[in-house]
Amino acid sequence: MASILAFAGSNSSTSVNFKLVQYTTTMIEGHQVQLLDMTRYPFPMFSEDEEKQKGYSNSLVELKNDIQQSNGLILSVNEHNSNPSAYFKNVLDWLSRLERKFLDNTKVLLMSASPGGRGGIGALGVTEALLPRFGAEIVSTFSLPSFHQNFGEDGIMDAELKEAHQKALTQFLDSLK
Secondary structure, rough: OOEEEEEEEOOOOOOHHHHHHHHHHHOOOOOEEEOOOOOHOOOOOOOOOHHHHHHOOOOHHHHHHHHHHHHEEEEEOEEEOOOEEEHHHHHHHHHHHOOOOOOOOOEEEEEEEOOOOOOOHHHHHHHHHHHHOOOOEEEEEEEOOOOHHEEEOOOOOOOOHHHHHHHHHHHHHOOOO
16 A cells, blocks of 8 residues: 655645545545645745745645655646746745755656646646656656536546546556555
8 A cells, every 4th residue: 555645736725736636536545645735835935035044844844744755646736827836836946945855756646737728738847847856756647628617526527538537547556556
C-alpha cells in the first residue's frame, strides 16, 4: 500500500482543480490517500526579507513533510494567463527554499482543469517542466477542458476524457507498485 498526497495548486474555494483532485481520489483503492485543501494554507508572498525576518511557517514545514512522507503526489494546477497561478508558484518558491529537492523520488500524476477549451494546458506544461527540478518524476498527465460541460455530479462525463483520465491514474498507480 502506497501513501498518496493529493491537492490542487489553487487556493480558491470554488476551484475546479480541487474538484478534479477530489474526484480522482475517490477512484483509488488499496492505498492511503491524504487530500489537502489549499485554502487552509495561506502563505505570504515569498521574499528574501520575509524569509529572513520570519523564517518558515509551521504550515510550510508540515506541507513539505507530508510531501516527503508520501510515495506519490496527485496534483492539479490551475491556470492564469497560460501559467500556473501566483499562489501555486509561491508555494513552490517557499518549498524550494526550505529544501531544494523537496520532491526527490516523488512520483506525480499531474493534471489541470479549466472552464476554457484548453483545459489549463499552458499551466500543465510549465509545471511539467518545472517539477523535475525539485526531484519529481512526472509519471502521467491529464487535462480536462471545458470543465463545466465535461464534469458533473458523477465526475467526468465525456467518454474519451473519462478514459484518458483513468489511463493516467492507472499509469500513476502502477508506478507506485
